[in-house]
Amino acid sequence: MMREPTLLQLAVAQVLQLTPAIRSFVLRNAEGGALPPFAPGAHLGVQVVQPGGSAGLRAYSLARPHAAGDDAYEIAVQCEPQGAGGSAWMHALAPGDALTAHAPRNDFALREGDAAPLLIAGGIGITPLLCMARALAAQGKPFDFFYATRSEASTAYLHEARALGATVVHDGGDPSRGLDLRAVLAHPQPGRHVHLCGPRGMVQAVVDTARAQDWPDDHVHFELFAGAIAQTGDAPFEVRTLRSGKTLTVPPGQSLLDVLIAAGLDPMYDCRQGDCGVCAVDVVEGVPDHRDHNLSPREKAGGKTLCTCVSRAKTPHLVLDI
DSSP states (O other), X not given: OOOXXXXXXXXXXXXXXXXXXEEEEEEEETTOSOOOOOOTTOEEEEEEEOTTSOEEEEEEEXXXXXOTTOOEEEEEEEOOTTSOSHHHHHHTOOTTOEEEEEEEEOSSOOOOOSSOXXXXXXXXXXXXXXXXXXXXXHTTOOOEEEEEESOSTTOTTHHHHHHTTOEEEEOTTOGGGSOOHHHHTSOOOTTOOEEEEEOHHHHHHHHHHHHHTTOOGGGEEEEESSSOOOOTTOOOEEEEETTTTEEEEEOTTSOHHHHHHHTTXXXXXXXXXXXXXXXXXXXXXXXXXXXXXXSOHHXXXXXXXXXXXXXXXXXXXXXXXX
């Protein structure tokens, strides 16, 4: 059973337009006093209102590291016109407005080994990496920092990233003009960890290049804003839905959630990226391939629950209690 999240009542203290599509928000404790601490890489689960009045939960990485006694969080939100409406609701907020959020949760923690961490950001994926860079710089620790965007005008936190030593590359929407990933990842070292966040295509390219350059998988850490990254060897699997009596096939490249929806079922879901746990269902038979950030290690090891939005199967068949 999942624990009830700690809810925070926050007030918008400041809104800044970082780019035409990205705004930063400084959020303070509406009840006064310090806010719960967090480590770099953590995100805030904000309760948003979608078109039609339905509630949703959106995960926004915290962009500034926590300090003792802090009474504010900083996040940045990119407006997605084709999205479900959560970012538009956020962009409509003004100083003084109130919102509710889950306390910070960290599924993308900064790993520090014997060598300087390697930070790679793409687009709005800058936010958790900026938090890591700010924290490392404040402690006087070395790190390497790369940041890829389409253009200077679309680059949030551009001047601060450069001040922190980031190599910033604008590709104009053409990945071939972007970061030279083979060069960036050319020298894997024991104890050197890669941290990356950004669009699916960029993250997939970094992961593939790192594997080709013999980086250990457990030294490459990433966070996505839309679903689970594809993995080598993904295969189709069959799902039987116990209560609805359907037998479905989930092909590589398509999520279990989308297959359930296409079959006419009405599964619960929200974030579509394995953060919120709304889509979790009970597993009756088979072994899940967990790719979410919500279930605990114990829950994943037990194999009795599955997040349909990102996870797959290690066995050819699954039976779900839906």
